[in-house]
Amino acid sequence: MNRKSFKSHFKFNKQERSGIFFLLLLIVIFQAVYFVVKSYPLSEKANSLTVDEEYQTKIDELRSRNQKRDSISVFPFNPNFITDYKGYILGMSTEEIDRLHVFRAKDQFVNSAKEFQKVTLISDSLLESLRPYFKFPEWTQKGSKETLGGAGSRSSMGSETVSVDNAIKPGKVKDLNSATAEELRSVNGIGEKLSQRIVKFRDHLGGFLVEEQLSHVYGLEPEVVARVLKDYRVLESPAISKININQASSRDLSKLVYIKYDLAARIVAFREANGGIASFDELIEIEDFPSEKLDIIKLYLQL
Numbered sequence: 001m002n003r004k005s006f007k008s009h010f011k012f013n014k015q016e017r018s019g020i021f022f023l024l025l026l027i028v029i030f031q032a033v034y035f036v037v038k039s040y041p042l043s044e045k046a047n048s049l050t051v052d053e054e055y056q057t058k059i060d061e062l063r064s065r066n067q068k069r070d071s072i073s074v075f076p077f078n079p080n081f082i083t084d085y086k087g088y089i090l091g092m093s094t095e096e097i098d099r100l101h102v103f104r105a106k107d108q109f110v111n112s113a114k115e116f117q118k119v120t121l122i123s124d125s126l127l128e129s130l131r132p133y134f135k136f137p138e139w140t141q142k143g144s145k146e147t148l149g150g151a152g153s154r155s156s157m158g159s160e161t162v163s164v165d166n167a168i169k170p171g172k173v174k175d176l177n178s179a180t181a182e183e184l185r186s187v188n189g190i191g192e193k194l195s196q197r198i199v200k201f202r203d204h205l206g207g208f209l210v211e212e213q214l215s216h217v218y219g220l221e222p223e224v225v226a227r228v229l230k231d232y233r234v235l236e237s238p239a240i241s242k243i244n245i246n247q248a249s250s251r252d253l254s255k256l257v258y259i260k261y262d263l264a265a266r267i268v269a270f271r272e273a274n275g276g277i278a279s280f281d282e283l284i285e286i287e288d289f290p291s292e293k294l295d296i297i298k299l300y301l302q303l
Contacts, residue, residue, distance in 0.1 A: 076135040077285025079116050080109050090130060096120040111136055135284065135291070175235040176214065176228075177207045187231065189224035204257050207238030209299050216258075216293070242302040246276050258297050263288055277303065 079100075082090070087097035103110070103119045110116045113131045122130075174183070181195040190198075194217075201217045202208055211234050215225050243252060245267070253264035263286070270286050271277050280298040284291045 076133050076287045078136060078281075078291060079130070079134055080104060081279075081281035081284055083279075091126055092120065092122060096122050135287075172231065173235070174232050176211065176232040177202065177234060177236060177238060179232050184228070184232075187224070187227050189221065189227060194220060194224075201257070206240055208234050209237050209240070210234060210296065213296060216296075240300060242300060244303075245280075245301045246271060246303060256297070256300050258290060258293055258300075279303075 077086075082092075082097065082100060084097055087100070097120075099120050100110075100116075110119055113127060113134055116122075116134070117124075117127045181192075181199050184190050184195040184198055185192065197219065198214070198217050205213065208214065211229055214220065214228060215222065243256065245253070250261060250264040250268050253259050253267055254261040259267070266286050266288070267277075267283065270282075274282070277283070280294065280301065280303070283289050283297075284294060290297070
């Protein structure tokens with residue numbers, strides 16, 4: 001190869017020089033990309049993709065709400081009034097529920113967790129899981145409940161018992177709903193404060209529906225109630241507008257003397273959690289509900 005031909009291999013025109021320049025430029029760019037990727041591993045890039053904490057908190061909160069909504073909330077309840085559906089939810093078998101219903105059909109009640117197990121024959125493990133939610137009326141813890149009978153019988157009024165003498169003098173019985181504070185003070189044991197308290201309580205109720213409500217007046221002793229009922233009875237019941245328990249708000253329910261706002265809120269929460277209230281007996285399952293006054297309270301409610 002002569003010298004002239006050797007030089008021809010390194011002799012480039014303008015177009016060839018431009019091509020070589022761009023080729024070198026691409027090589028440099030690829031090398032730079034290679035070193036950048038090598039300097040920042042993929043793991044670090046993955047870690048750099050962080051979730052916004054505020055949005056994650058909202059997502060967790062929504063997930064928690066959905067879990068609570070799908071779960072079944074168990075409120076304190078009187079086991080004497082367990083329905084088929086309620087028993088199924090609590091984990092009772094059909095046979096165990098039927099035993100309770102047969103027992104209740106005889107107008108009998110269980111008054112303790114042990115009695116409940118004796119009647120239904122549920123397992124010890126199921127009893128232990130249900131026991132914390134059992135809520136029996138107060139009188140079951142204090143003694144046997146006595147019912148209103150004939151002359152000289154005793155009537156259960158709240159946690160106290162009242163001896164009622166039904167030997168009413170003919171022609172002298174007055175209407176308890178129209179009695180004035182001055183007239184009530186004529187009864188032995190009732191002074192100015194108690195008489196005013198009775199009238200005030202009656203006004204809040206809109207009038208006594210049944211005579212048993214007289215015993216709900218704060219500070220009125222059972223024996224004094226009995227004396228009042230010798231001369232005063234509910235001769236004319238007042239007209240009341242019943243509250244729809246499945247539609248009323250907490251504020252509406254709390255207008256009833258026997259239901260405070262906190263209890264009203266629990267009733268609404270129970271109603272929403274269970275898709276409505278089908279029976280007044282379900283109210284006993286709600287925490288702090290005055291089960292001993294259920295028969296009176298339901299006079300003011302409707303389903």
